[in-house]
Amino acid sequence: MSVSLSSSSAGELPPLPDPVAGVRDIVLVGSGKGGVGKSTISVNLAAALAAHGARVGIVDLDLSGPSVARLMGTSEAPELNDQGLAMPGKRHGVHVISIADMVPPEQAIAWKGPLVAQAVEQLIREVAWPDLDILVVDLPPGTGDVLLTVLEQIPVAGAVVVTTPERMATIDAERAISLFHEHDIPVFGTVTNMAEYICPCCGERQPLFDTGKAADVARRRHVADLGSVPADPTASGHAAEGQPIVVASPDGPVGQAVSELAVAVQAAIRRERQGTSRRAAQDQTIWELLQDE
Ligand SMILES: Nc1ncnc2c1ncn2[C@@H]1O[C@H](COP(=O)(O)OP(=O)(O)OP(=O)(O)O)[C@@H](O)[C@H]1O
Ligand SMILES: [Mg+2]
Numbered sequence: 001m002s003v004s005l006s007s008s009s010a011g012e013l014p015p016l017p018d019p020v021a022g023v024r025d026i027v028l029v030g031s032g033k034g035g036v037g038k039s040t041i042s043v044n045l046a047a048a049l050a051a052h053g054a055r056v057g058i059v060d061l062d063l064s065g066p067s068v069a070r071l072m073g074t075s076e077a078p079e080l081n082d083q084g085l086a087m088p089g090k091r092h093g094v095h096v097i098s099i100a101d102m103v104p105p106e107q108a109i110a111w112k113g114p115l116v117a118q119a120v121e122q123l124i125r126e127v128a129w130p131d132l133d134i135l136v137v138d139l140p141p142g143t144g145d146v147l148l149t150v151l152e153q154i155p156v157a158g159a160v161v162v163t164t165p166e167r168m169a170t171i172d173a174e175r176a177i178s179l180f181h182e183h184d185i186p187v188f189g190t191v192t193n194m195a196e197y198i199c200p201c202c203g204e205r206q207p208l209f210d211t212g213k214a215a216d217v218a219r220r221r222h223v224a225d226l227g228s229v230p231a232d233p234t235a236s237g238h239a240a241e242g243q244p245i246v247v248a249s250p251d252g253p254v255g256q257a258v259s260e261l262a263v264a265v266q267a268a269i270r271r272e273r274q275g276t277s278r279r280a281a282q283d284q285t286i287w288e289l290l291q292d293e
Contacts, residue, residue: 017155022129023057025157025269027136028150028185032172034141036164037193040235040245041261042138043071043094044254045160047244048262050093054133057088059123060098061150062140063116064109069100073242077102078127085128092247097127116145117153124154134269143179151183157269158186160226160261163217164194165209170217177221188268189224190214191261194231198253205230226264229257 020026029042039062046058060068069075074096078086088095099119103109111119129135137154140146150156159180163173173190180187192214197206208231218225232254238245245254 017153019155020125020129020135023132023135025134025273026124026154027134027188027265027269028139028156028159028180029136029162030139030147030159030176030180031141031162031169032143032174032176033163033169036162036169037229038141038162039067039071039138040239041160041162041191041193041229041258042136043068044229044244044246044258045262045265046094046134046136047092048246048255048258049134049136049266051246051250051259052262052266054266055131056093057095057097057129057132057135058138059096059127059135060100060138061120061123061146062138063099063111063119063146065140066098066100066109068096068138069098070242071239071244072096072098074098074101081128083128085126087128091242092244095130095132097123099123111145113145117149120146120149121153134265143176147179151179151185156185158188158272160188160265161190161223162193163190163214165192165207165214167213170213173214174217174221177217177223181221186268186272187221187223188265188272189226190218191226192228195228197231197233200233224264224268226261227257229254229261 029038029045031038042058046056050056058068060066072091072094074089074091076089078088078097078101081087086097088097099109137150161173161176163169177187194208197208215225230253232245235245238248246258249255
């Protein structure tokens with residue numbers, strides 16, 4: 001028996017949301033479970049994509065517990081341009097929008113239902129994004145209003161699902177994959193964060209949790225296993241300094257793993273675009289196709 005708690009009903013796909021001005025592809029980073037490293041992976045993925053030459057933005061949609069600003073080292077509230085659109089700050093080659101830059105750190109941030117949808121739309125659409133290849137979206141934990149608003153109102157290229165190898169996390173990752181699929185959002189694959197600890201002295205690799213389960217989830221749900229990112233004891237220090245690990249230590253184990261993840265995400269986006277254009281081509285007549293040549 002399958003239980004659908006979301007608002008979409010099978011067989012009836014809603015119309016595609018309007019594109020976001022300036023943004024080519026939107027990539028969600030989600031997990032289901034909290035604390036598995038979504039924000040850490042989001043900022044590092046964004047910085048790695050920028051290091052690979054992509055034009056990248058990041059938006060923090062964890063409205064109650066935003067952490068992208070801290071992880072990227074931004075603190076200034078964005079200025080508004082003539083059209084009243086927020087102008088994102090730029091750090092580590094990435095254009096950044098986070099609610100944390102608009103609210104003092106000591107102030108509580110609580111949202112009531114309809115305001116959530118409004119905030120999500122505004123943080124993504126009411127922004128003067130420069131031309132971006134990829135906008136990375138750091139999602140909050142769980143499957144609440146923020147995620148449902150994104151799934152229904154924002155045109156998404158695909159999602160990366162972060163998990164640790166722990167059973168508790170992989171169960172929620174599997175639920176997140178189901179939710180994305182229910183909304184016809186391509187899942188680019190799973191990333192296993194904090195899969196192992198690499199001894200800085202001897203390089204020996206020690207599993208931190210019950211390993212192997214995350215790859216099982218990917219296999220079972222027919223999505224790609226995008227690899228794993230080791231635990232890095234310097235992560236919290238870099239976070240406090242507003243430096244993604246890929247910037248502070250690009251050749252370290254985390255830097256290399258996230259760099260490979262960035263390549264895999266770019267390849268997934270390309271495949272998705274090709275698939276989409278093939279699907280669009282199937283809807284065209286031979287005469288329209290010849291005209292496009
Ligand atoms: N690869 C890693 N190595 C070491 N520490 C890590 C790693 N990834 C994440 N962490 C640490 O784990 C904690 C949780 O990470 P993070 O905030 O990125 O998770 P999250 O999934 O975004 O959490 P939330 O659900 O609260 O948004 C942080 O203290 C972070 O520094
Ligand atoms: Mg987070």
